[in-house]
Amino acid sequence: MSEDSPSIIRVKNLTKSYGGFEALRGIDFEVQRGEVFGFLGPNGAGKTTAIRCMLDLIRPSSGSLLVAGHDPQRDPVAVRALCGYLPGELRLDENITVSNALSFFRQLRGGTTACHRRADVLSERLELDTTSKIKNLSKGNKQKIGIVSAFMHEPELLLLDEPTSGLDPLVQKTVMELVAEVQQEGATVFFSSHVLSEVQAVAGRVAIIRGGRIVEVSETSELSARGTVEVRVCFDGPVVFEKDQLAAFPGVKLITSDLAGRFMEFSVRGSMDGLVKCLAAYPVATLETRQCGLEEVFHAHYGKEQEKATNSPFQ
Amino acid sequence: MRSFWTIFRFSSWRLRWTILGWGIPLMLLGLITTPFYDLVAENERQLRPVIQGLKPLVKSFIGGEQAEEIFTPQGFLALRYFAFLPVILGIFASVAGSGMLATDEERGILDFLLAHPAGRASVFFGRMAATICSLVAILLLAWVGLWLGVLRAGSLHFPPGQILLPYISVLAVSTFFLALSLALSMMMPSRVTAAMTTGFIVLAGEILTNLAKAISQLQPAAQFSPLTYFQANAMRGLHIQPVLGLLAIALFLTGLAWLGFQRRDIRVAGDGGWKLPFLGWRKGGN
Numbered sequence: 001m002s003e004d005s006p007s008i009i010r011v012k013n014l015t016k017s018y019g020g021f022e023a024l025r026g027i028d029f030e031v032q033r034g035e036v037f038g039f040l041g042p043n044g045a046g047k048t049t050a051i052r053c054m055l056d057l058i059r060p061s062s063g064s065l066l067v068a069g070h071d072p073q074r075d076p077v078a079v080r081a082l083c084g085y086l087p088g089e090l091r092l093d094e095n096i097t098v099s100n101a102l103s104f105f106r107q108l109r110g111g112t113t114a115c116h117r118r119a120d121v122l123s124e125r126l127e128l129d130t131t132s133k134i135k136n137l138s139k140g141n142k143q144k145i146g147i148v149s150a151f152m153h154e155p156e157l158l159l160l161d162e163p164t165s166g167l168d169p170l171v172q173k174t175v176m177e178l179v180a181e182v183q184q185e186g187a188t189v190f191f192s193s194h195v196l197s198e199v200q201a202v203a204g205r206v207a208i209i210r211g212g213r214i215v216e217v218s219e220t221s222e223l224s225a226r227g228t229v230e231v232r233v234c235f236d237g238p239v240v241f242e243k244d245q246l247a248a249f250p251g252v253k254l255i256t257s258d259l260a261g262r263f264m265e266f267s268v269r270g271s272m273d274g275l276v277k278c279l280a281a282y283p284v285a286t287l288e289t290r291q292c293g294l295e296e297v298f299h300a301h302y303g304k305e306q307e308k309a310t311n312s313p314f315q
Numbered sequence: 316m317r318s319f320w321t322i323f324r325f326s327s328w329r330l331r332w333t334i335l336g337w338g339i340p341l342m343l344l345g346l347i348t349t350p351f352y353d354l355v356a357e358n359e360r361q362l363r364p365v366i367q368g369l370k371p372l373v374k375s376f377i378g379g380e381q382a383e384e385i386f387t388p389q390g391f392l393a394l395r396y397f398a399f400l401p402v403i404l405g406i407f408a409s410v411a412g413s414g415m416l417a418t419d420e421e422r423g424i425l426d427f428l429l430a431h432p433a434g435r436a437s438v439f440f441g442r443m444a445a446t447i448c449s450l451v452a453i454l455l456l457a458w459v460g461l462w463l464g465v466l467r468a469g470s471l472h473f474p475p476g477q478i479l480l481p482y483i484s485v486l487a488v489s490t491f492f493l494a495l496s497l498a499l500s501m502m503m504p505s506r507v508t509a510a511m512t513t514g515f516i517v518l519a520g521e522i523l524t525n526l527a528k529a530i531s532q533l534q535p536a537a538q539f540s541p542l543t544y545f546q547a548n549a550m551r552g553l554h555i556q557p558v559l560g561l562l563a564i565a566l567f568l569t570g571l572a573w574l575g576f577q578r579r580d581i582r583v584a585g586d587g588g589w590k591l592p593f594l595g596w597r598k599g600g601n
Contacts, residue, residue, distance in 0.1 A: 048583070052426075052581075052583075055429070055430050056429075057426055057429055057430065057580070057581045058580040058581065059578075059580060076434060076435075077318075077432045077433070077434045078432075080429075080430060080431055080432040080433075081432035083430070085427070085430035087426065087427060087430075087583075089423075090427060091422055091423030091424055091426070091427065092424060092427065093329070093419075093424055095329075096329075104321070104325050105431060107321045107325075108318055108321055108322075108431040108432060108433050109431065109432060110317075146427070149431075
């Protein structure tokens with residue numbers, strides 16, 4: 001894979017074992033330049049292990065891995081230079097100030113003026129107090145240091161490992177905005193998470209990992225469409241809804257309704273057209289829809305394995 | 316190379332309080348010890364029979380056959396000051412060597428650091444260089460303290476260069492323990508285990524070296540104690556071979572540690588498993 005290849009990450013039959021435990025069991029996937037790639041799986045599935053192999057923090061047991069044409073084991077510095085990395089739980093030297101930490105990370109990245117300026121802009125945007133000692137910061141504020149460090153050098157590839165954990169909703173929103181911004185600027189984002197909604201919101205494609213194996217790689221929209229849409233309808237007055245009315249629309253099912261006939265919940269697979277036409281005959285007060293496609297696919301893959309895979313120490 | 320200097324500068328800056336914390340007490344030790352020579356010299360007539368009357372085993376802990384050297388200026392400094400330095404700095408080396416990489420790995424700091432464009436070589440050798448420089452800085456502070464003490468004492472007349480010679484031997488022994496502790500920290504499950512093992516070797520070595528002065532059967536075993544090669548009497552002339560020998564072993568141990576670090580899976584946090592060379596560095600969990 002050359003540096004100009006459309007794939008920025010290429011993983012082939014990658015395995016990683018710790019003694020008798022197989023954290024990765026021959027995973028394969030490719031990430032295209034410029035895309036946001038979701039990497040979805042519960043704790044212990046192997047998400048962090050895969051990312052740490054990409055940065056040469058751990059060595060794969062077998063298989064091949066290329067990041068922008070570089071083998072992380074042979075040329076780790078080149079890989080790290082083009083990557084921004086944000087771990088889920090960032091740990092830093094507690095006895096230094098935020099500005100000392102950021103200055104150190106900036107220097108490791110060459111200490112350019114552009115990097116300095118962007119770090120200042122990001123710190124301001126995230127309302128990060130750079131004068132505080134790290135030990136005095138909350139978990140969320142420590143995570144902000146990681147965000148600044150990951151984004152400050154405008155990396156070609158961002159490896160985000162559960163980036164929003166420990167952040168308040170406002171900062172979570174800022175992170176998602178930053179992800180969207182860097183993607184617009186042409187960067188690639190590898191977004192690992194177990195939070196389905198955030199992956200669905202940002203990722204164009206998604207890989208689902210279970211017990212160290214990739215069980216599915218697909219377009220996010222395709223996965224979502226494969227699932228169902230939940231529709232909750234409130235009526236202005238009591239409604240008598242005949243179930244037979246829905247018979248002509250095989251993808252639509254009535255799930256629940258209240259006795260007074262004022263509230264109903266449907267699940268729709270495929271087109272919404274039939275249900276909308278049915279409802280047109282009734283006085284609809286409110287109508288809410290919830291796309292549960294990715295979640296449904298995710299749970300289908302995990303249903304039985306979830307308990308086995310959780311609580312591994314190797315994440 | 317740029318990242319090596321960045322790591323070196325940052326690590327040296329992090330060690331500044333360690334340097335002062337160990338260096339100032341050693342500086343004070345030098346200042347406090349030297350005036351006592353005048354007292355010892357004045358009371359030689361009373362003290363000499365006491366030393367001569369001591370049982371060999373007891374005497375071995377105050378210099379053995381050279382215990383009566385305490386009445387000479389060089390002997391006094393060797394027995395009452397320099398004899399303690401390798402043990403004190405051996406403890407420092409145990410802590411500093413084991414903590415050089417393993418502490419940050421156990422705290423999860425190394426993981427994030429190595430995600431930046433710094434090679435493992437830069438991190439390893441940058442930190443090693445900073446730790447050795449901190450050791451040198453501590454010894455320099457100790458030397459300044461002793462020199463000031465000598466200037467104050469009425470009957471001690473040494474040029475600063477002559478006082479410096481035993482510190483070279485201390486540096487060699489301490490570097491040996493630093494490298495040993497570092498190598499053990501790359502093989503043992505935790506930093507604490509490596510520090511404790513090295514600390515034990517320092518103390519056991521000190522006891523063994525001293526006892527061997529009184530019990531000849533222990534002399535073959537004492538050959539394996541690094542402290543046997545320490546030259547407290549180096550003010551009378553430094554033998555370079557033991558210094559080079561200790562530094563060569565330290566270099567070998569550093570190479571072993573580097574090999575371990577290079578092959579190692581960096582932990583996210585917490586303790587790890589045993590990683591022994593003859594087991595392919597990979598026994599136990601990560």
